[in-house]
Amino acid sequence: MEELIEKIKSSQSLSQEAEDYLYAISTKKNFTKGEVLIRQGQHVKNIYFVTDGCLRSYCYDKNGKEHTLQFAIKNWWISDYIAIHSDESAKLTVECLKESEVVKFNAKDLELMLTLFPEFERFQRKILERHVVSLNKRILNQLQLTASERYDLFVEQYPAIEQYTHNYHIASYLGITQESLSRIRVEKVKH
Amino acid sequence: MRALQIVKYGDIKDSLAFNEVSKPAVQATDILIEVKAAAINPIDKSIILGNLQGLLPIPFPSTSAYDVSGIVVEKGDDVSNFEIGDLVYSRVPQEQMGTIAEYVAVTSEAVSKKPGNISFEEAAGIPLAGLTALQSLEFAGIKANDRFLIHAGSGGVGSLAIQYAKAKGAYVYTTTSTENVQWVKELGADRVIDYKTEDYKTIVKDVDIVYDTLGQKYTAEAFEVVRKGGQVISVVGPLDEETATMFGMADYKLPEELATLSAEKDASYKFIFMHPNGAHLAEIKTMIEDEKIRPIVDTIYPFAESIDAFTHLATGRAKGKIVIKIN
Numbered sequence: 001m002e003e004l005i006e007k008i009k010s011s012q013s014l015s016q017e018a019e020d021y022l023y024a025i026s027t028k029k030n031f032t033k034g035e036v037l038i039r040q041g042q043h044v045k046n047i048y049f050v051t052d053g054c055l056r057s058y059c060y061d062k063n064g065k066e067h068t069l070q071f072a073i074k075n076w077w078i079s080d081y082i083a084i085h086s087d088e089s090a091k092l093t094v095e096c097l098k099e100s101e102v103v104k105f106n107a108k109d110l111e112l113m114l115t116l117f118p119e120f121e122r123f124q125r126k127i128l129e130r131h132v133v134s135l136n137k138r139i140l141n142q143l144q145l146t147a148s149e150r151y152d153l154f155v156e157q158y159p160a161i162e163q164y165t166h167n168y169h170i171a172s173y174l175g176i177t178q179e180s181l182s183r184i185r186v187e188k189v190k191h
Numbered sequence: 192m193r194a195l196q197i198v199k200y201g202d203i204k205d206s207l208a209f210n211e212v213s214k215p216a217v218q219a220t221d222i223l224i225e226v227k228a229a230a231i232n233p234i235d236k237s238i239i240l241g242n243l244q245g246l247l248p249i250p251f252p253s254t255s256a257y258d259v260s261g262i263v264v265e266k267g268d269d270v271s272n273f274e275i276g277d278l279v280y281s282r283v284p285q286e287q288m289g290t291i292a293e294y295v296a297v298t299s300e301a302v303s304k305k306p307g308n309i310s311f312e313e314a315a316g317i318p319l320a321g322l323t324a325l326q327s328l329e330f331a332g333i334k335a336n337d338r339f340l341i342h343a344g345s346g347g348v349g350s351l352a353i354q355y356a357k358a359k360g361a362y363v364y365t366t367t368s369t370e371n372v373q374w375v376k377e378l379g380a381d382r383v384i385d386y387k388t389e390d391y392k393t394i395v396k397d398v399d400i401v402y403d404t405l406g407q408k409y410t411a412e413a414f415e416v417v418r419k420g421g422q423v424i425s426v427v428g429p430l431d432e433e434t435a436t437m438f439g440m441a442d443y444k445l446p447e448e449l450a451t452l453s454a455e456k457d458a459s460y461k462f463i464f465m466h467p468n469g470a471h472l473a474e475i476k477t478m479i480e481d482e483k484i485r486p487i488v489d490t491i492y493p494f495a496e497s498i499d500a501f502t503h504l505a506t507g508r509a510k511g512k513i514v515i516k517i518n
């Protein structure tokens with residue numbers, strides 16, 4: 001939680017009341033590898049801020065194969081925003097890929113926080129902007145770059161992630177087959 | 192719900208029928224799976240033909256097959272390791288046989304989450320053959336640099352056993368027919384022997400483990416190619432004495448020919464009886480997700496054409512698994 005407060009304070013001032021409220025509505029949680037925080041089909045209430053570890057959100061297609069939407073490492077937020085925004089059941093599953101520590105917020109409490117402490121709006125807007133930028137980049141990369149270039153960017157963005165992910169997590173994030181991922185890696189070693 | 196049922200022992204076409212049956216009841220330790228895909232194995236054919244009625248008698252009608260993948264839609268009160276919505280696969284136990292149906296109830300101990308990187312159809316083809324391969328080679332304690340012979344490398348068990356043995360670092364010999372040599376090589380086998388043009392007994396000598404998936408003369412021949420003090424593991428040959436005792440046959444003796452060969456070579460003989468096991472399926476799941484094992488599917492049949500799937504199985508010419516897409 002201290003990490004989050006510090007992060008907010010690095011970009012703006014935060015009143016003691018707002019800080020106290022943030023503490024009051026948050027819960028620190030630890031998860032072990034394989035634990036599921038949000039399950040496809042269930043009601044979604046919470047948003048998670050990652051202070052340590054790595055989480056992944058994914059969905060299944062009709063054939064039962066998984067597609068990874070996002071990895072969340074330290075200082076990232078993760079949830080099923082589609083479900084929260086539209087008040088539908090979860091389209092995504094969020095699972096823990098390694099021992100992780102997160103701060104859990106109820107989405108409604110965070111919403112109320114914006115009303116109570118307007119200065120928090122700025123922070124919230126920053127998060128959303130960062131999220132939109134990240135998503136836009138991801139879409140453009142998918143449209144413009146080769147699989148090999150996308151892999152390079154991925155490794156740059158998540159430097160240590162390959163130690164605790166399966167190949168198919170990465171392949172399904174990049175939208176390529178595991179065989180293509182293996183080929184790309186072999187090519188990198190050759191050069 | 193609709194199910195493909197065995198209505199009597201005999202020819203495949205006469206003995207199978209689609210029936211409307213009630214959804215299976217869910218016991219406290221069971222989960223109910225909405226079946227996405229089922230797969231068939233040689234044992235399913237033998238049951239229909241009545242070849243196993245002494246060992247595994249079934250009441251009529253009985254829904255056919257053991258291998259399944261699907262989604263958990265209901266669970267008993269004592270089930271804590273699965274949630275509704277989990278994607279799973281299983282080789283269901285004998286008393287819960289019947290996966291060619293819209294739903295199947297299975298004790299949760301026989302179930303594992305399915306590998307995330309393969310489809311329901313691919314996953315359905317894994318359990319029975321995968322458990323057979325894993326339990327056999329785990330019993331043999333296969334390890335790096337062991338020299339290993341498996342017959343019929345293109346079969347359901349063979350194709351998985353090759354990959355499992357390679358993952359453990361063994362040197363793998365296998366036999367197959369000319370048309371399968373290339374793809375069996377691609378599974379990782381070190382020496383693929385085309386049994387139509389080569390005699391495996393002149394190539395394979397003094398291996399640590401022979402894995403017999405063919406039976407008949409091959410069980411005895413295994414002792415010609417195994418090293419002194421090695422192991423012969425079979426899933427089709429005669430029972431060994433320890434296994435027979437377990438099944439209540441106290442006076443059972445290993446056929447004399449095998450007993451003599453085994454004593455002469457000081458090589459052990461063990462029959463492996465595959466047992467359903469969710470924890471073992473979870474191990475296989477990890478190996479598939481780590482790309483150490485990949486599923487091989489020959490044909491996917493729609494539910495309505497399940498009987499054709501069995502006639503295909505009966506030809507014995509499938510390269511990989513025959514799968515039925517249920518839903």
